[in-house]
Amino acid sequence: MSAGGKPPEADAASEPTELDAIDVFWLPGEACDGCSISTLGATDPPIEDLLRGHVPHLPQINLHHHELAVESGTAYVDGMRDAVAGERDPYIVVVEGSVPNERLIDGDGYWVSMGKDEQGDPIRTVDWLDRLAPGAAAVVAIGTCATWGGVPAAQGNVTDAMGTMDYLGRDYRSELGLPVINVPGCAPVGDNFIETVAHLLLHVGGFGPPPELDELGRPTWLFGETVHRNCERGSYYEEGDFAEEYGSEKCLVSKGCWGPTVKCNMPSRRNIEGVGGCMNMGGKCIGCTMPGFPDKFTPFFKKPPGSKVSTVSSSILGGIMSKLRQKSMKNLDTSTRWENPGLTERMYQWQLKRGSNYDPDRGLERRPGGKTGDD
Numbered sequence: 346m347s348a349g350g351k352p353p354e355a356d357a358a359s360e361p362t363e364l365d366a367i368d369v370f371w372l373p374g375e376a377c378d379g380c381s382i383s384t385l386g387a388t389d390p391p392i393e394d395l396l397r398g399h400v401p402h403l404p405q406i407n408l409h410h411h412e413l414a415v416e417s418g419t420a421y422v423d424g425m426r427d428a429v430a431g432e433r434d435p436y437i438v439v440v441e442g443s444v445p446n447e448r449l450i451d452g453d454g455y456w457v458s459m460g461k462d463e464q465g466d467p468i469r470t471v472d473w474l475d476r477l478a479p480g481a482a483a484v485v486a487i488g489t490c491a492t493w494g495g496v497p498a499a500q501g502n503v504t505d506a507m508g509t510m511d512y513l514g515r516d517y518r519s520e521l522g523l524p525v526i527n528v529p530g531c532a533p534v535g536d537n538f539i540e541t542v543a544h545l546l547l548h549v550g551g552f553g554p555p556p557e558l559d560e561l562g563r564p565t566w567l568f569g570e571t572v573h574r575n576c577e578r579g580s581y582y583e584e585g586d587f588a589e590e591y592g593s594e595k596c597l598v599s600k601g602c603w604g605p606t607v608k609c610n611m612p613s614r615r616n617i618e619g620v621g622g623c624m625n626m627g628g629k630c631i632g633c634t635m636p637g638f639p640d641k642f643t644p645f646f647k648k649p650p651g652s653k654v655s656t657v658s659s660s661i662l663g664g665i666m667s668k669l670r671q672k673s674m675k676n677l678d679t680s681t682r683w684e685n686p687g688l689t690e691r692m693y694q695w696q697l698k699r700g701s702n703y704d705p706d707r708g709l710e711r712r713p714g715g716k717t718g719d720d
């Protein structure tokens with residue numbers, strides 16, 4: 346971790362342990378379930394392989410997911426009760442969706458709950474988070490709602506929604522000394538999440554170091570660079586060649602793309618198994634992985650501040666550069682042999698003209714770029 350206070354003991358892997366299986370408790374907050382769908386589409390490795398324990402050195406995961414579970418009612422929450430009682434160590438908590446501020450309506454209902462207590466009262470999701478987070482090997486927030494608050498936390502929301510890190514505190518540390526691990530995106534790239542979990546499982550089993558995180562708990566190898574840096578439209582930007590309408594293959598900054606200032610690996614990883622992705626499919630970046638999303642990026646079809654300066658300067662500089670490149674390209678598209686035949690080439694042509702296969706009607710036209718028989 347480059348910042349954020351990772352304790353020294355979390356730097357190194359501990360001794361490998363024979364960990365056959367591990368419980369993963371999936372806590373739903375205020376969400377659309379898009380993150381669950383992304384996870385189901387992941388391939389690196391597929392969730393099915395983790396569920397069956399088919400990935401070498403990774404323990405099989407016992408996933409407790411509210412929509413995928415066979416159990417329901419009390420039987421479903423029993424696993425979480427056992428974990429709170431310390432009978433499921435080690436375990437991982439995954440949060441999907443933003444965390445509502447239940448204090449706002451304390452004693453007057455609840456925003457989100459899962460299961461019921463002995464009195465038959467709903468158990469709020471924040472109560473599960475309070476009970477499970479302290480003993481968890483790690484807490485992973487999937488998607489922008491769970492990481493930073495996302496759409497449910499947009500200005501004017503009535504639940505005072507927030508991200509998991511804001512709820513638990515930036516100084517929260519799991520049993521393994523890790524802060525909340527944040528994998529943002531609306532919806533996130535499923536492989537970003539599953540790869541982070543796989544990395545984490547290796548660490549839990551003592552086979553590797555902890556995932557490297559930035560100061561906001563994001564995996565650095567996934568969120569260390571801007572969208573723009575890997576965008577396949579980058580060369581158009583550089584040459585000041587901008588899209589005038591959607592459907593164009595050119596740079597979309599003219600349409601309000603935020604890619605130059607947004608941390609996300611979508612252009613290189615794409616959506617599922619190397620297919621799809623925002624700019625790859627014709628859409629612009631609206632900054633969905635960022636803590637400022639959505640408020641700082643709306644209205645989505647308004648151009649970002651500074652985009653006028655950037656497009657004008659890019660157009661001028663890029664236009665000059667493009668012209669110079671055209672000239673250079675023309676030059677590189679010509680063999681030196683064609684430009685300066687030299688003595689050897691001239692002799693070769695002279696011999697060709699006199700060779701038995703010399704065609705007096707076609708001269709040397711059959712040779713690409715060669716001199717004609719009239720020379």
Ligand code: SF4
Nearest residue numbers: 576579596597602604
């Ligand atoms: S489309 Fe967006 S991310 Fe891609 S080159 Fe243009 S500004 Fe950068």
Ligand code: SF4
Nearest residue numbers: 609623630631633634
């Ligand atoms: S490229 Fe932009 S809009 Fe697309 S997933 Fe990444 S941050 Fe979100």
